[in-house]
Amino acid sequence: MTRVALRSIRSHLGRFVMSIVAVLLGVAFVSGTFALRTMMAGTFDDIVATSAQADVYVRGTEIASQTGGGSMGVGGNRTLVPLALADELAQVDGVSAVTPDVTGPIILVGSDGTAVLAAGGAPSFGLGYDPQDPTTTIAAGRAPTSPGEIALETSTLEASGLAIGDPTQVLLGGALTDVTVVGEVHFDAAIAGAIFVMLDLQTATQAWAADGLVPDIGVFAADGTDTDRLLADVQAVAGGDTEAISGADLRAETTAQIREMLGFVGTFLLVFAGIALFVGAFIIANTFQMTVRQRQREFAMLRAVGASPSQVFGSILVQALVVGVVGAAGGIAAGVGLVAVLRMVLGSFGMELSGAIPLDGFTVGVSIAIGALVSLVAAAIPARHAALTPPVEAMREEDVRHEGGAARWSGALGAVLTVGGAAAVVLAATDRLGDGNELGLAAGAIAALIGVLLLAPALVPGGLGALAWPAAATMRPLGGLARGNVTRNPRRTASTAGALMIGMALVGAAAVIASSTQASVRSVVETESTSDYLLRSATYDVPSGAVDAVAALDDVDQVLTVEVAMLAVDGSVHDVVGVDRALFERALDVPVVSGDLAALDRGEAVARVSAAEENDWQVGDRIALEGSTGSQTVTLGAIVDTQAIDTTLMVPQGVLDELSSPAEQTINTAFVMLTDGADAATARDDLTAAVQPFLIVSVMDNDEFADALSAQVDQVLVILYALLGLSVVIAVLGIVNTLALSIAERTREIGLLRAVGLGRLQLASVVTIESVLTSVFGTLLGVGLGVGLASALPSVYADSGFTDLVIPWAQLGTFVGLAVVVGVLAAIWPAVRAARMDVLDAVSYE
C-alpha cells in the first residue's frame, strides 16, 4: 500500500505542489523565527561577553524586583555606587585594573551635519575612555585626553562619515560642544549597530557622574588571582551598600535577561507562524479532500481487491507525511534564506549580526515535526472519508455528497460558538464581566472566529448567491456558471475562503484598532493640550540645552517639561514623571477626579485614574518611591483623568531629581507657551531656529503632534500588515489550488461548454469570477468579523486611552478591492490551464 501511495504522489505531483508550498511557507516562518532568535541571542551574547569582561563587578543593591513591569532594561532598579570606591578597590590584593562604568547619553553630529542615529533604535552610548580598560584598544590615532576631543568606535566612525582629525560637535548633557575626532577605538565584538563615542575619563565623569556616583565598577584580576577570593576581598572593601558579583555571574544574568526579551520577540513572531500554518492546514485539507475524491475509484478498486479501510487510510496519511516532510525541508531552507535576507537588510542599515545563520538540531526537528503534524491532521478527515466509503458507491459515476450528519453538527457547533463568542464579546464590551472583561474579549473573539469558520459552509449558498447576483445578472451566462461552481461544494468553497478569512479578520481588526488609536490620540491632544508648541526629540530625549535656548526667546513665556525616570513605586519599577504644577495650569487641561493639583506645590504626587484603580490608591495614601540616588515616601495629593501623560505617577520635578540622577532622566516632551500677543508664525520660526543646532529636536503644533503620534501607530501597522501578508499569500495559494483542482474535476463539463461554443476568454472569465467571488466572500467574512470584534475594544480599554471607535471604511473598502485583485491574480494560472484544454480530450476525460 505504501508503494501505491508513493507512486500516486509521484504521478500526481502537480496536485500536491500547492500543499507543499503551503507547508513550506508556514515552516519557513517557524524555522526563520528560531534561527533569527538564536542568531540575535548569539550576537547579544557576544556583546555581553565583550562589554563585561571584568572579573568582578561592584554594583548597587537592588531596589525593586524586575517583576514590576515597565522596565525591560538592566538599569533603573539598583542604587548607584560611589566613584570614589574605585581608588580603594585598586588597593585590594590581586587587582590589576579598576574601571568605573562612566557612561551616559550622547549625540554625535556626523560629517553631513545631521545627528548620527543608531540603526533600528539601537542606543547611542557615550563612554569615558579608561586607558586601564583591557577590552578596548586604540585602532588608529590616539585616546581623547581633553574636553575637546573624542574617539569613535570603528563602525560609528564609518557611519558618521568622519575621519580622524575632523572637527565636529556632540550634544552632551543637553548642550552642544565643539570637539575633534582624535582616534578610532576598536571593540572585540559585534555591537549591533549601537553608536559609541569615547570621551576622556574626566570629561565623561563630569558629564555623567558629576554627583560622584556610577552604576558599577569593574575590577580586573592580576594573573593567577583566585576569583572567589578576589570577590570576597572586593565585597569586604566595598561595604554593605553595594554588591560584588563575579564577571561570569553578571554575564549570565545579563544574558538571561536578554534571552527573556528575545523570547517575547520570538513568541510574537511564532504567533504569526502559527497563523500561517493554520491557514496552510486549510489548503492541505482541501487538496486531500479533492484528490481523494478524484481518486475515489482508485481507492474503490483497491478496496475491491481486498485492501482494508485502514490500509486506504494509511496510504493517504503516508502521502500527507511526504507532503509535510518535503514542505518542511523546503521551509527550513526558505527560513534560512529569509534570515539571510533580513541580515543583509539589517547589515545595510549598519546593524551587524554575527556570522553564520545558526541551524541547530532543535530548529530542524521542530520544523519537520510541525510540517508533518499539520499535514497529517489536515489530511486525516479526507482520509477517513475515503477509507469508509463503500467501494460500490465510490465506483458510481456521479459524485455522492456526504455532508449530511457531520455537516449539520459542525454547522450547529459553529452557530453556538459564534453566538456564544459574540455574547462574551458584548458582555465584555459593556463591562459586565468585571475583572474577566479582557479574558472574555479574547476567548469570545477566538470562539467567534472558529464559529464562523465552522458556520461558513452554511453561509456559502446564500452569501455567495447574493454576492454573485450582480455577476449573474450582468454577465449571462458566465456569472451564473461561476455561481453554480462556487456553490456546488459549499464546504470546499468555505474552507478556501476561510483561509483568507483568518488573515483578513486580523487585518480588519488591526485597521480598526489602529485608526481608533489614532483618533483617540488625536482627541486627547485636542482636548487636553493647550500649549502653543511642543518640542520632541528623535531620541525621545529633548536636550536640556534646547529647552533653555527656547525659554530664552523673547516671544516665549514659559517652557514646561515632562521628565521621565524609572523608579521603584511601592517596590516595583515604573515610569515616573516629574512635572511642575504650571504644566496643568497652562499646557494641559486635565480633569481632576479627586484632591487638587496644588498638591504638587506641597511636594505630593498625582496619579492617573487607571493607575489609582489598579493600585487601589486614594488621595492621602502614602506611596514609597525609591530611585538610584535616594528614597522617599510621598502622599498622593490628587487623582486626574489624563491620557496625555501615559504614566503611573507624577511627582514634583524636585522629588524626581532627588531620587534619580540627571543621566537617568529623559525629557520626553517640552510644552512651549508663547507670550500674550506673540505672533504664532514668527514664534515658530524663532523656535525652529533656536532648536536647529540640536539636530534631533523638532517643533510641532498640536496638530502635528497628533500626526506624529499617528505616524508611530502607522509604523506598527505596517509591520503587522507585512506579517499578516504571509497568511494572505498562503490563502491566495489556497485559492489557486482549489481552482486548479476543481477545474480538473470538471474537465468534461469544460469540454462540453467549449463544444457548445464557449470561447477561451469566456471560460477564463468564468474561472476568474469564481476566484473573485471566493476571495471577496472570505474577505467580507473576515473583515466583518475582525471589525465587529475590534469594535468592542474601546469600551474594554477605555481606561488605557482607547476612547474613540473609528471604523476606517475607506481602508476596509480597499481591502475588498484588494480581494478582487487577489482573486484575479489567483485565477490567472488555473484560467490559462482551463482555456488551454483541448475540447475533445476534455469531453472524453475520465
Place this chain on the structure above:
Amino acid sequence: MRALAADPSTDAQIASARGLVKIYGTGAAQVRALDGIDVDIARGELTAVMGPSGSGKSTLMHCMAGLDTATAGRILVDGEDIGAANERRLTKLRRNRIGFVFQAFNLIPTLTAAENITLPLDIARRPVDQDWFDAVVDAVGLRDRLAHRPAELSGGQQQRVACARALVSRPAVVFADEPTGNLDSRSAAEVLSFLRRSVDELGQSVVMVTHDPTAASYAHRVLFLADGRLVAEVEHPTPDTVLDVLRDLSGPARGAHTSAPTAARTAEPVR
C-alpha cells in the same frame, strides 16, 4: 449511391467533405481513423451514420463539427471552410451554426434544464426567441421539467434536453454522436422521433451516429463506414434494409479488418 455534388458549396448540401483523412498517432501506433472520405450531407434531411466499432464514425462527427482538425481534406459546413478556420472562428461556428449532442454527459450539472437549453444563446449573447424556444421545448416534451437540474432528470430526458439545446440556436446542422446509445428503447424512440420531427416540421438538418438499425430507420438516408471509408448507403431505410447491409458488411472478409482498430482502441492509454 448518391452522386457527389460537383460544387459542394451549393445550397443542396448543408455539409460536405472531400478527401477527408484523419490519422492518430505516429509510427507503429499509427491509426488511419478516416481514410479518404467524400460525403455530402443533404440540407433538411436526417442522415444516419452506421458502422462497426472503431470504423471512424465519431471521428467523422468531430471533424465535421469542428471539434477536431482533420489531417487532410476539405470540410464545408453551411458554406464555411472548417479546415481553414482558426480557433476563434471555430468557437463562433460551434456557437452559431453547429449543434452537437454527445453520447453521454451533455449537460452542465449546476444549470437547470432551461438554462442548459439556452446556454449556447447565452454564451453568444443572443436573445432567446421565445416562440422558437417554446416550439423546441414542446417538441421534446419537457415543459414541466424546465426548472429541474440534470441530476433530477432521467437519462432519456437528459438526452432530450441536450437535443433541445442543440436545436435552440437554430444551427445550420446538428451532429449527434450516438444520442440514444445509453437509452432504453422507449426513451430512444422519444429522442429519435423528436429529431425526425425537427427535420420534418422545423426544417433542421441532422446527422446522427447509431448502432441500432431501428434508430437508423428514422433517417432519410443511412451512410455506412468501415475502416475509415464510406462503404455503403441506404435511402429511405427500414430496419430490415439496414440489417441486410450490416450483415453484408460484417461478412468474413470484413471481420478481420474490424478487429484491428478495435484492438488499437483498447490499447489507448487510460486517462
